[in-house]
Amino acid sequence: MYLRSLTLKGFKSFADRTHMVFDPGLTVVVGPNGSGKSNVSDAILWVLGEQSAKQLRGQAMEDVIFSGSSARGPVSVAEVTLVLDNSDHRLPVDFDEVAVTRRMYRSGESEYLVNAAPARLRDIQDILHDSGLGKDTHSIISQGKLDAILSSRPEERRSLIEEAAGISKHRRRKERSMRR
Ligand code: ATP
Ligand code: MG
Numbered sequence: 001m002y003l004r005s006l007t008l009k010g011f012k013s014f015a016d017r018t019h020m021v022f023d024p025g026l027t028v029v030v031g032p033n034g035s036g037k038s039n040v041s042d043a044i045l046w047v048l049g050e051q052s053a054k055q056l057r058g059q060a061m062e063d064v065i066f067s068g069s070s071a072r073g074p075v076s077v078a079e080v081t082l083v084l085d086n087s088d089h090r091l092p093v094d095f096d097e098v099a100v101t102r103r104m105y106r107s108g109e110s111e112y113l114v115n116a117a118p119a120r121l122r123d124i125q126d127i128l129h130d131s132g133l134g135k136d137t138h139s140i141i142s143q144g145k146l147d148a149i150l151s152s153r154p155e156e157r158r159s160l161i162e163e164a165a166g167i168s169k170h171r172r173r174k175e176r177s178m179r180r
Contacts, residue, residue, distance in 0.1 A: 004083040010075040012039040047080040
């Protein structure tokens with residue numbers, strides 16, 4: 001499984017539809033300060049169901065909607081679609097590609113879609129469960145969190161790496177069976 005593409009429209013600084021395609025392997029996003037690099041990772045967090053405006057570096061959830069610039073007025077809806085390549089069927093769905101969409105209107109109304117069909121946040125969480133992707137894993141590390149990780153104790157750092165690598169669940173299982 002890997003990130004296939006990300007499409008933003010009306011999300012933070014991305015007023016116009018912006019489509020990014022990723023290949024397997026490493027992708028690096030570069031650009032000057034304030035050009036929107038962190039907004040790209042915010043979009044990935046958001047589409048995967050992030051509910052905290054603070055985690056998205058805003059005051060209120062509405063702050064994810066493009067609020068206008070000197071050149072143009074605000075928009076009324078933010079939309080992000082993340083396409084995951086599932087040809088290895090690591091996600092428990094029959095499709096080779098899973099497109100997750102989140103949309104939010106200024107009225108506060110919000111909706112999720114999976115492969116263009118209306119879905120609940122719960123459905124998305126179920127699909128991502130055990131994949132290592134998702135809001136409570138360490139698959140996305142923010143700029144501020146990096147310092148915390150570097151200055152953490154070796155034991156804490158180790159458990160973080162184990163979680164990211166998906167081996168902490170095996171460790172828990174092993175400990176459980178050793179107790180028997
Ligand atoms: P750095 O290199 O400093 O980390 P960056 O490339 O990560 O910068 P971002 O933090 O992604 O930059 O982008 C910040 C820009 O996004 C700011 O110019 C800010 O005004 C703009 N921005 C954030 N939210 C919105 C919004 N809702 N509407 C319009 N612009 C927004
Ligand atoms: Mg940044």
